[in-house]
Amino acid sequence: MSKRINISVLDDNPFFNNLASFRINNFLEEYSQNNTLDYRIMSFLHPEDLYQNLGSGTNIILLDYYLGDSTTAIDVLKKISEKNKDCSIAIVTQKDDPKLSFITRSYGASAFIPKDDKTLERACYFIEKTITKRF
Amino acid sequence: MIRKLSFINKIYIIIAIIAMIILAVSMFTYSKFSNTLSILTETTKPDYESIRIQTVLNRLNKIDNNAKSYVITQSKDYLKNFKSNVKELKLKSKKIITDFSSNTNLLVLDTLINNKINVLNQLILTQDLKENTDGLSNIIREINSNNKSDKNKIWNKIFHSKNKVNKDEVERIVNNVKNNETLIKDTLITHEIKLLSEDKNISNKITDFISRFEIKEKEKLLNNASANSYAIESSRVILISSSILILIMLIILMIIIIRYVNSNKSYKLALQKEKEYAEKLARTKEQFLATMSHEIRTPMNAVTGFIEQIALGPLNEEQRSQIEIVQKSSEDLLYIINDILSLSKIESGKLKLEKTSFNITETIHDLKNSTTSLLRNKPVTLNVNIDTKNDIVIGDPYRIKQILLNLLGNAIKFTHKGSITLSLKELKPNIDKTNMLFKITDTGIGMTPEQLDKVFNTYEQGETKTERAYGGTGLGLSITKRLIDLHDGSLTVKSKKNEGTTIEILISYPISKKAEIPTEKQQPVNKKLLQDKTILIVDDEPFNRQLLEAILNKKNIHTLTATNGIEAIEQVNNYHIDLILMDNYMPQMNGTEASIKIRELKDDTKNNIPIIVISAAVENNDVSNYMSAGVNGFIAKPFKELDVLYKIEQVFEGKNSFEPKGKHKNEKPSNKIDFDNLKKLCNNDQDFYTDMLNTFIESTSESSLALKKKLARKDTESIAKIAHKMKATFGHLEAFGIMNNLSAIEKNCKIDKPIHIIKVLVDDTLDQVNETVNLAKQELNTVQDG
Numbered sequence: 015m016s017k018r019i020n021i022s023v024l025d026d027n028p029f030f031n032n033l034a035s036f037r038i039n040n041f042l043e044e045y046s047q048n049n050t051l052d053y054r055i056m057s058f059l060h061p062e063d064l065y066q067n068l069g070s071g072t073n074i075i076l077l078d079y080y081l082g083d084s085t086t087a088i089d090v091l092k093k094i095s096e097k098n099k100d101c102s103i104a105i106v107t108q109k110d111d112p113k114l115s116f117i118t119r120s121y122g123a124s125a126f127i128p129k130d131d132k133t134l135e136r137a138c139y140f141i142e143k144t145i146t147k148r149f
Numbered sequence: 150m151i152r153k154l155s156f157i158n159k160i161y162i163i164i165a166i167i168a169m170i171i172l173a174v175s176m177f178t179y180s181k182f183s184n185t186l187s188i189l190t191e192t193t194k195p196d197y198e199s200i201r202i203q204t205v206l207n208r209l210n211k212i213d214n215n216a217k218s219y220v221i222t223q224s225k226d227y228l229k230n231f232k233s234n235v236k237e238l239k240l241k242s243k244k245i246i247t248d249f250s251s252n253t254n255l256l257v258l259d260t261l262i263n264n265k266i267n268v269l270n271q272l273i274l275t276q277d278l279k280e281n282t283d284g285l286s287n288i289i290r291e292i293n294s295n296n297k298s299d300k301n302k303i304w305n306k307i308f309h310s311k312n313k314v315n316k317d318e319v320e321r322i323v324n325n326v327k328n329n330e331t332l333i334k335d336t337l338i339t340h341e342i343k344l345l346s347e348d349k350n351i352s353n354k355i356t357d358f359i360s361r362f363e364i365k366e367k368e369k370l371l372n373n374a375s376a377n378s379y380a381i382e383s384s385r386v387i388l389i390s391s392s393i394l395i396l397i398m399l400i401i402l403m404i405i406i407i408r409y410v411n412s413n414k415s416y417k418l419a420l421q422k423e424k425e426y427a428e429k430l431a432r433t434k435e436q437f438l439a440t441m442s443h444e445i446r447t448p449m450n451a452v453t454g455f456i457e458q459i460a461l462g463p464l465n466e467e468q469r470s471q472i473e474i475v476q477k478s479s480e481d482l483l484y485i486i487n488d489i490l491s492l493s494k495i496e497s498g499k500l501k502l503e504k505t506s507f508n509i510t511e512t513i514h515d516l517k518n519s520t521t522s523l524l525r526n527k528p529v530t531l532n533v534n535i536d537t538k539n540d541i542v543i544g545d546p547y548r549i550k551q552i553l554l555n556l557l558g559n560a561i562k563f564t565h566k567g568s569i570t571l572s573l574k575e576l577k578p579n580i581d582k583t584n585m586l587f588k589i590t591d592t593g594i595g596m597t598p599e600q601l602d603k604v605f606n607t608y609e610q611g612e613t614k615t616e617r618a619y620g621g622t623g624l625g626l627s628i629t630k631r632l633i634d635l636h637d638g639s640l641t642v643k644s645k646k647n648e649g650t651t652i653e654i655l656i657s658y659p660i661s662k663k664a665e666i667p668t669e670k671q672q673p674v675n676k677k678l679l680q681d682k683t684i685l686i687v688d689d690e691p692f693n694r695q696l697l698e699a700i701l702n703k704k705n706i707h708t709l710t711a712t713n714g715i716e717a718i719e720q721v722n723n724y725h726i727d728l729i730l731m732d733n734y735m736p737q738m739n740g741t742e743a744s745i746k747i748r749e750l751k752d753d754t755k756n757n758i759p760i761i762v763i764s765a766a767v768e769n770n771d772v773s774n775y776m777s778a779g780v781n782g783f784i785a786k787p788f789k790e791l792d793v794l795y796k797i798e799q800v801f802e803g804k805n806s807f808e809p810k811g812k813h814k815n816e817k818p819s820n821k822i823d824f825d826n827l828k829k830l831c832n833n834d835q836d837f838y839t840d841m842l843n844t845f846i847e848s849t850s851e852s853s854l855a856l857k858k859k860l861a862r863k864d865t866e867s868i869a870k871i872a873h874k875m876k877a878t879f880g881h882l883e884a885f886g887i888m889n890n891l892s893a894i895e896k897n898c899k900i901d902k903p904i905h906i907i908k909v910l911v912d913d914t915l916d917q918v919n920e921t922v923n924l925a926k927q928e929l930n931t932v933q934d935g
Contacts, residue, residue, distance in 0.1 A: 028848045029878040032841060033830055040832050080873055108876050115779040116748040116756075126777050129877045134830070136776075 017050060019145060020071050023057040024064045024090065025078035025106070031057050034076060034106075034134060041138040051145070061090050068097040074144050076137055077123070079107030079114065091121035102144045106133060156409045160402065167398045174391035181384040188377050198249050199366055202258070205245060206359065208238045209262055213352075216269035220276045228273065235266050258358050265351040272344045279337045438493045443734065445486055446765035450787035451692030453479045457790055458699050483787065488628055491551070495631045502635055504829060506661035507546035509585060510535050513573050516553050523561045531561075534572035539583050542658035543825060548632050549656070553587060555629045556652055560591040567592030567649070578660065587654040596644040604642070605630040661825060678801050679794070683707040683725060687717040687740065688732035688763070693786075697730060697763075700790045714738025718746050721755050728797060731780070733764040740764070744778040759800045763788065822921050823883035824928050830881065835932065842929045845878060849922050853915055860911050868907065869898035875918075884921055890914040 021038060025031040035057040042053045056072075058064045061081055075094065079087045087105050094101060104125040105118045115126035124144075127136045215231035218224065242259045249255055456479065460472050494500035517533050524531055553571070560569045569591045576584040596604060605626050633640045638656035686697045689712050698708045709724060711717040713735040720726065729747070733740035740762055750756040762775045765786040775783055781800045784792055831838040852875050859867040872894040879888040894910050 027874050027877055029841065029844050030881070032844050033881060036831065036834075036837055036841075080870060082870065082874070108873055108880075115777060116745065126779070128776060129880060131880070131883075 017052065017145070017148075018071075019051060019053045019073050019148075021053065021055045021074045021076070021141065022064055022067065022072050023055065023076045024059075024061060024081070025057075025076070026059050026080075026082045027078070028059060030078075030129070031059060034137060037134040038076075038138060038141060041141065045142065045145075049145075061085055061093070064090070065093055065097065068094065068101075072098055072101055073148065074141055075101055075103045076106050076127075076140075077103055079105055079118075087118055087123070088121055091118065091123060095122050102140075102148075104137065104140045106137065156405070159405050163398055163402045163405070167395055167402070170391060170394055170398065174387065174395075177387055178384055181380055181387070185377055185380040185384070188373050188380065191373065198245070198252065199362070201241070201245050201248075202255075202359070202362065205238060205241050205258075205262065206355070208234055208241065209265060209355070212238060212266065212269060213348075216273055220272055223276070223280065231269070231273070235270075238262065238266070254358070254362070258355070261351055261355050261358065265348060265355070268344050268348045268351060272341060272348065275337050275341045275344060279334065279341075435493060438490060442486055442490055443765040445482075446786045447690055447693065449479060449483060449486075450765070451690070451696055453483075453787045454696035454700070454790075455692070458696070461790075479787075491628050492631075495628065495635070500635065502545040502548055504543050505546065506541055506543050506823075506825075508540050509542050509544075509549070509573065509658070510537060510540045512546055512550055513553075513571060516550060516557060517571065520554070520557050520561060523558070527561075527564075528566045529561070529564050530568045532568060532570045534570065534574075537573060537575040537585070539575060539578055539660045541661040542583065542585070543661045544636075544656075544658045548635070552629050552632050552654065553589070555626065556589045556654075559626065560589050560593060560650070564591040564593035564649075569593075576655070581659055582657055583660050584655060584657050587656070588651065590649065590651045592649040595646045595648050595650055597646050601642060601644055605640075659825070678798055679704050679706055681705065681707070682727040682801070683709060684797070685709045685711060685717060685720050685724075685726045685729045687711045687714070687729060687735070687743065689713055689735040690732070693732065693763075697793065700793055704794065714740060714743025714746070717743045718750075721747055721750070721758060725754075726758055728800060729758055729760045730784075730793070730797075731760050731762050733762055733775070741774055741778045744775075744780050748779045761796055761800060763793075822924055822928075826883050827881070839929065839932055842925050842932070845882070846922055846925050846929070849875070849878065849918060849925075853918050853922075856911060856915060860908060863904050865898040865901065865904070865907060868911065869895045872898070872914075879921075882921070884917075887914060887917050887921065890917065 019042075021042075023031055023034050023038070025034065035055050039055055042051065042055070045051060046053065056067055058067075064075070077087045077090055081087070081090065087107070091103065094103065099122075102125075103123045104127050105115070105123045106127045106129060107114065108129045115123075118126060125140050127133055127140065212231055212234045215227045215234060219227035219231060242262055246255050246259055453476070456472055456476050460469070460476065464472060491500065513533060513535060517531060521531060557569070557571060569589065572588045572590075574586045574588070576586050578584070630640060633654055633656070636656045638654055641653045642650065643652075644650040684701055684706050686694050686701075686708055687710070688694045688697070694710050694712075698710070701708050709720050709726065711720050715738045717729065717731065718738075721729070731740040731744060735743075738746075744760050744762070747758065747760065748756050759782070760780040761782040761784060762780050763784045763786060764775075772783055782796050784796050827841060828838055831841055852871055856868060856871050856875075859871065872891040876888050876891045876895070879885075879891065890910060891914060894907060894914060897907050897910065
């Protein structure tokens with residue numbers, strides 16, 4: 015039986031959002047050649063859109079910290095914990111404050127990925143690690 | 150040669166045997182059953198001969214009865230029936246003889262029947278004769294005959310009184326008649342008895358014939374039954390034995406299949422076990438190499454660090470020379486460790502080439518500079534020839550350096566006099582790509598063809614004594630070959646014993662559009678920034694603690710020490726600390742855990758202390774783990790004094806040391822979009838690249854407009870957020886200048902800098918942003934046009 019994994023990307027920056035979804039798709043395409051994996055990637059610019067799709071068995075979320083309109087990843091993490099507790103979340107942000115990783119961790123985030131030239135590589139590594147752990 | 154039959158062949162053979170047995174049995178059974186069936190059909194068929202004989206006999210009985218009844222009753226009906234039955238019987242008898250002409254016995258029966266009919270005819274005739282010998286009639290007949298002779302003298306004598314009857318004459322006549330009659334009757338009776346006796350004989354003969362016939366028929370039936378019984382019995386035996394044989398064959402087949410399945414299962418299990426074992430072994434090897442690397446790097450850190458410290462102090466000429474030797478040996482040792490790790494990474498497929506713009510001619514010059522010292526005291530000259538148009542290419546500078554350094558190192562090692570030439574020539578460049586031909590020629594000891602064949606094998610050298618004479622692990626050339634393969638490059642080696650060697654490497658590189666690559670040069674450390682700071686050194690290794698203390702104390706930095714994570718947290722709680730240098734692998738509590746605990750402290754003056762991890766665990770996932778733990782920077786072991794001081798300085802300046810390469814303070818950041826990088830990120834997917842350019846143009850224009858509006862409203866909070874949002878985009882496009890400006894806008898907004906300062910920054914940045922948007926539009930047009 016093939017493994018099914020649903021990945022969501024929430025970032026209000028459409029450029030990064032597109033890029034991240036594309037890169038993750040490429041990574042999973044390659045990964046699924048060696049591992050039986052059925053995957054779906056959904057990308058959202060607004061938290062509300064993510065909330066509407068949380069019930070559909072989302073396994074991994076890449077979550078930007080600042081989401082515009084004073085919404086932060088912490089607000090989203092609270093909502094996610096209400097709707098889907100079985101989800102691995104990585105916070106992806108430009109924010110340099112090291113404390114942020116601990117704050118978000120206490121709200122259910124399992125990784126903290128700073129936005130730099132290695133972000134997408136690290137995001138893929140996080141996804142691979144999560145898939146390995148889950149299956 | 151006897152070859153063991155394969156499973157499939159065994160199955161084929163057994164199935165063929167079973168098929169043949171089934172075929173033979175089917176044929177045999179069919180023939181047997183056909184035979185039996187025909188016998189049964191024959192047996193069960195009505196016996197017409199017998200039936201018809203029986204009919205004839207019945208008719209004969211009737212004739213017999215008719216004749217005898219007629220004799221007794223003299224009824225003409227019986228005689229009539231007798232005659233008609235005789236007629237019919239004769240016809241039937243004749244017909245039977247004709248139909249069953251093969252049976253000659255039937256002629257005998259026919260004769261007997263005819264005899265019997267004759268006898269019966271005679272019996273009837275006798276009876277008629279008997280009838281005719283009636284006394285009165287005879288008398289009348291006698292008298293009539295006398296009258297004829299005596300003119301009715303008798304009648305006249307009896308009935309005419311006038312003619313007195315002679316009583317004696319009548320008596321005499323009557324007596325005569327009586328006597329005659331008695332004589333005739335006696336004769337007839339005798340004849341009748343004779344006929345009856347004959348009839349009896351014939352009947353007996355017929356009965357005998359019938360008995361014999363029946364016995365014969367019974368025998369025939371018995372023979373048929375016996376033949377049937379034999380046929381059925383033999384068929385049954387054949388069927389049972391064939392069934393047993395087929396059963397045995399099927400059991401053998403089943404056993405073979407079960408054995409095959411079991412052996413297959415056990416092979417699979419064994420394979421699975423072997424696979425798991427191999428994987429475990431590979432993991433263990435990887436783990437071992439990582440641990441060994443860590444374990445070697447840790448003491449090496451103390452060795453190289455203290456040597457560096459000693460070298461910086463006052464030394465006499467001899468001591469300096471000795472220290473240089475130790476330094477060189479340490480570097481060699483580190484080089485070997487890196488080689489081992491590289492090989493392990495290549496073997497496990499984990500080594501991936503970087504794709505970054507770099508100046509290839511500078512790489513060649515760097516190589517010359519770093520290897521010149523190796524030629525000291527050798528009558529060998531190192532020449533460099535470069536013939537290129539495109540110096541800046543996209544590739545992995547570290548790995549090409551590793552390839553050339555290995556080859557150059559070998560050339561130097563095996564050349565005792567003469568020259569070594571390192572040349573670079575660009576071949577057939579086009580708009581996007583170029584081919585670089587690296588050539589290393591030496592006048593060294595050279596190699597025989599046999600040595601050439603195995604020189605690129607792992608752990609092999611030209612000859613065994615080479616290792617003793619020249620040293621080395623034999624890994625360098627193997628790694629070189631594999632690295633060239635990773636580059637999709639080609640390698641050719643020409644060598645002659647005692648004449649020298651020429652190695653050519655051809656690698657294709659995409660041409661970078663960057664005009665120049667900023668060089669990273671370490672500037673003097675800002676001593677003021679470091680002065681009077683208190684730094685906590687956390688390391689379980691006393692040498693490393695001492696080394697860091699020595700480095701930091703020289704810069705008037707106060708130091709505190711801890712040997713594990715628990716002690717580190719205690720120190721943080723008890724003292725004012727400006728920065729923590731944290732080793733990762735420590736007993737009781739490691740550096741990552743300790744960093745997490747410190748970040749979780751409630752006191753904001755404590756949980757914000759910058760932490761720099763110093764570790765020999767340098768893999769990408771290790772670094773990711775440190776970052777996830779919230780540390781501010783990372784230094785790889787073994788480190789140099791300046792590495793530590795620069796990193797500390799960076800962190801004190803508020804810079805995250807995990808920031809992208811372009812953000813280094815000594816590098817002039819670019820404001821131009823690196824479209825090559827964007828293409829690379831888009832995996833060279835033209836459609837997606839076009840989409841991304843459109844997205845960039847749209848979202849950046851939108852953000853620029855929003856930034857202007859918020860600036861007009863002096864809404865610094867929103868300006869900070871927009872600037873923050875835009876940073877990531879420019880970071881990915883490697884426009885680090887704009888990214889830094891956006892960071893500055895964000896920072897100034899947060900610290901409530903006067904709006905006119907922010908305005909200047911925003912305006913300046915927006916100009917640059919607009920310029921990049923225009924460039925993106927041009928690129929978009931170029932892509933769409935062609």
